[in-house]
Amino acid sequence: MNNKLCVLAYSGGLDTSVMIPWIKEKYGMDVIAVIVDVGQKEDFEAAMERAEKLGAVEVIKIDARKEFVNDYIFKAIKANGLYEGVYPMGTSLSRPLIASKVVEVAEKKNASTVAHGCTGKGNDQVRFEVSIRSLNPSLRILAPVREWGLSRDEEVKYLEKKGIKIEREKSKFSIDDNLWSRSIEGGELEDPWIEPPEEAFVWSKPVSKAPENPEYITIGFEKGVPVELNGERLDPVNLILKVNELAGSHGFGRIDHMEDRVVGIKSREVYEAPAALTIIRAHQDLEKLVLTRLELEEKRRIEATWAWLVYSGLWFEPLRKAIDAFIDYTQLNVEGEVRIKLFKGEAMVVGRRSPRSLYDEKKATYSSLSRFDQSLANGFIQLWGMSTVRANEVRSGKS
Numbered sequence: 001m002n003n004k005l006c007v008l009a010y011s012g013g014l015d016t017s018v019m020i021p022w023i024k025e026k027y028g029m030d031v032i033a034v035i036v037d038v039g040q041k042e043d044f045e046a047a048m049e050r051a052e053k054l055g056a057v058e059v060i061k062i063d064a065r066k067e068f069v070n071d072y073i074f075k076a077i078k079a080n081g082l083y084e085g086v087y088p089m090g091t092s093l094s095r096p097l098i099a100s101k102v103v104e105v106a107e108k109k110n111a112s113t114v115a116h117g118c119t120g121k122g123n124d125q126v127r128f129e130v131s132i133r134s135l136n137p138s139l140r141i142l143a144p145v146r147e148w149g150l151s152r153d154e155e156v157k158y159l160e161k162k163g164i165k166i167e168r169e170k171s172k173f174s175i176d177d178n179l180w181s182r183s184i185e186g187g188e189l190e191d192p193w194i195e196p197p198e199e200a201f202v203w204s205k206p207v208s209k210a211p212e213n214p215e216y217i218t219i220g221f222e223k224g225v226p227v228e229l230n231g232e233r234l235d236p237v238n239l240i241l242k243v244n245e246l247a248g249s250h251g252f253g254r255i256d257h258m259e260d261r262v263v264g265i266k267s268r269e270v271y272e273a274p275a276a277l278t279i280i281r282a283h284q285d286l287e288k289l290v291l292t293r294l295e296l297e298e299k300r301r302i303e304a305t306w307a308w309l310v311y312s313g314l315w316f317e318p319l320r321k322a323i324d325a326f327i328d329y330t331q332l333n334v335e336g337e338v339r340i341k342l343f344k345g346e347a348m349v350v351g352r353r354s355p356r357s358l359y360d361e362k363k364a365t366y367s368s369l370s371r372f373d374q375s376l377a378n379g380f381i382q383l384w385g386m387s388t389v390r391a392n393e394v395r396s397g398k399s
Contacts, residue, residue, distance in 0.1 A: 001110055001111070001112045001138075002109070002110050002111055002112060003029075003112045003113075004028065004029050004030060004112075005029060005030050005032065005057075005109060005110070005111040005112065005113070006023050006027070006029040006030070006031050006032070006111060006112075006113040006114065006115050006142065007031075007032045007034055007102050007105050007106040007109065007111045007113070007114045007115070008020065008023070008031050008032065008033050008034065008056075008102075008114070008115045008116075008117075009034060009036070009098055009099070009102045009114070009115070009116045009117070009128065010033035010034055010035050010047070010051055010056075010059075011035070011042075011047075011117060012035060012042055012043075012044070012046070012047025012048075012050065012051075013117070014152060014155050014156070014159075014166055015117040015145050015155065016033075016117040017050055017051070017054060017159060017164070017166065018144075018150070018155045018158055018159060019031075019115060019117055019144050019145075020033060020051060020054040020055055020056050021054050021055055021158075021162055022144055022148065022158075023115060023142065023144065024055055026144070027113075027142065029113060030057045031055070031056050031057065031115075032056065032057060032058045032059075032060065032105060032109060032111065033048075033051040033056040033058070033059045033060070034060045034061075034062065034101060034102050034105050035047060035048065035059070035060070035061045035062070036062050036064050036097065036098045036101045036102075037061065037062065037063045037064060037065060038064055038065060038068045038094045038097065038098070038178040038179060039065050039068065039177075039178045039179030039180075039237070040176075040177050040178050041177055044061055048061060050164060050166075053163070053164055054159075054162060054164055058109075060105060062101050064097055064098075064101060065179060065237050066235075066236065066237060067097065068093070068094065068097055068178070068179060068180075069179065069236040069237055069240065070236060071097070072093045072094070072096075072097055073093060073179065073180050073236075073240070074224075074225045074236070075324060075327075076088065076089060076093055076180070076276075076280075076310070077224065077225055077226070077279055077280060077283050078224040078225065078283075078324075078327050078328065078331045078334075079303050079306045079307070079323070079324075079327050080280050080283060080284050080287075080303050081093075081280070081303070081306060081307050081310060082280065082303075082307060083259075083307045083308070083310075083311040084257070084259060084260065084307075085304075086255055086257050086259075087181075087255060087257070087259065087269065087271060087273075087311075088180060088181050088271075088273045088276035088277060088280060089180075089181070089307065089310055089311055090177075090178050090179070090180035090181025090182070090183070090271075090273065090276065091123075091124070091176050091178070091181065091183050092123070092127065092310050092311045092313075093180060093310060093315075094178050094180075095124055095127035095128055095131065095313070095315075096127060096131040096313075096315035096316065098128075099127070099128050099131035099132050099135070100131065100135060102114050102116075102132070103132055103135045103136050103139065106136070106139055107136065111139075112139070112140055113139065113140040113141070113142060114132055114139050114140070114141055114142070115141070115142035115143070115144065116128045116129075116141070116142075116143060117144075117145050118143060118145060118146070119145050119146060120143075120145075120146040121261075121263065121265065122261065122263070123261050123262045123263065123311070123312075123313065125143060125146070126262050126263070126312065126313035127313035127315070128141075128313075129141055129143075129313075130313045130314060130316070131313065131315060131316060134316035135316070172186065172187040172188075173185060173186050173187050173189065173200055174186040179237065179240050179241070179275075180240070180273065180275070180276050181271050181272065181273040181276055182202065182203055182271060182272040182273070183269070183270075183271055184196070184200045184201075184270040184271065184272070185269070185270070189268060189270055190268065191268075192258060192268040196254075196256055196270050200270060201254065201272055202272065203244060203248045203253060203272040203273075203274055204247075204248040204251055204252065204253045204254055204272050204274055205248065205249055205250070205251045206251060207251040207344050207345040209251075210249070210250045210251040210343075210344050210345065211249070211250060211343075213343075214250075214341050214342060214343035215246065215250060215341075215342045215343070216339060216340065216341055216342070216350070217229065217230055217243070217246055217339075217340050217342065218230050218231065218337050218338065218339050218340070219243070219278075219279060219282045219337065219338050219340065220233075220336070220337045221282075221283065221286055221334055221335060221336060221337070221338070222335050223331050223332060223334065223335065224283065224327075224328075224330075224331030224334040225331075226239055226240075226243075226279055226282075226283075227239075228337075229242055229243060240275045240279070241275070243274070243275040243278055243279060244274045244275035245274075246274075246342060247274035247275060247277070247278045247342055247347055248272070248274035249342075250342040250343060250344065250345070250346075250347075251344060251345040252274055252277070252278065252342060252345055252346060252347045253272050253273050253274025253275070253276075253277050253278070253347075254270075254271070254272055254345075255269070255270065255271040255272070255273065255277075256268075256269075256270050257269060262311070262312050262313060277347065278340060278342075278347045281340070281347060281349060282338035282340055282349060283334070283338075285338055285349040285352055286334055286336055286338050286352055286354065287299070287330075287334055289336065289352050289353075289354050289357050289358065289359060290333045290334055290335070290336065290354050290356045290357060290358060291330060291333065291334070291358075292358065295330055298326075299326075299327065299330055302323050302326065302327075305319070305323065306320060306323050306324075306327070309323075333356045334356075335354055335355060335356050336352065336353055336354025336355065336356065336357070337352065337353055337354070338351070338352045339351030339352065
């Protein structure tokens, strides 16, 4: 194992750019920079060129978008993965994937060390480090941002001394985005009383500028995952991108809530996730058509646990895999189409159908076509309420 070689999870941003020469100077190690493409908006060529200029001995870009969808996002859809019932966890889902790619490169290159650019306040440090240790506990992990205490101005000056000039970010917000969600932090958003300004949003139109007429879309599912949009079979990446565009154009997909971080801090979080929220909403509705009441009730209980595990950096926890086994079994029957009305900031499910539907119109109808034997209700009610009625008789002294 090469004790002088470090593999860095490189985002191309200011912090991880500083880390390339910093690791060389402070630890005497060469750095391999690894960029993992999970659908983030990034000038990859510029980032790779910057890493080379800063002294990276090798820069590797990995296109992991399909893997991100097939092995991470699809699991989240099947689990209706919403942390605290709100956040679809785009960042949370991407971190174990990025960590796995960094570990793969480290093992291939025989490096002794890996590094990430997370601070000591956020959730990502937990997600990266638990994932890395779960995959290869022998790797040493560096987290320079937790150590150096540099301000952003000091970081910029540090790079300028290295001959690299980085444009100060025009946006006053810190952005993390991928195929599944866009996270917006910092600036005035740190005051939970202030409404997020319109400039914070990119994926969704303001409702005032949304189309004046509704748009209907149909999402087709097989075994719990989306495979078709409006009758057209699409590859998973393009399907998500298209739903994101359509839902966002009608002003749907914004999230503003108070979130409990892993490290114990309560934070105000703002997200955009038009596709994620639309697809999960459609999936939840289809499940109600094809799963039994008991399946649904149990699944809702464990969905909260699944989301907590993923958000908390425990993707490789055996419990998450065990829960997936239960969820995968239920999804064998989640097949069909869901019709959604997009209009003025809302995505409303207005129709659903499935060859595995448990709905029987002839039993549910109140018309003369009903096949339901209503005479059965009397005995059912007496048996159903027997315990409750008896308890009230005894406790009221009327028995």
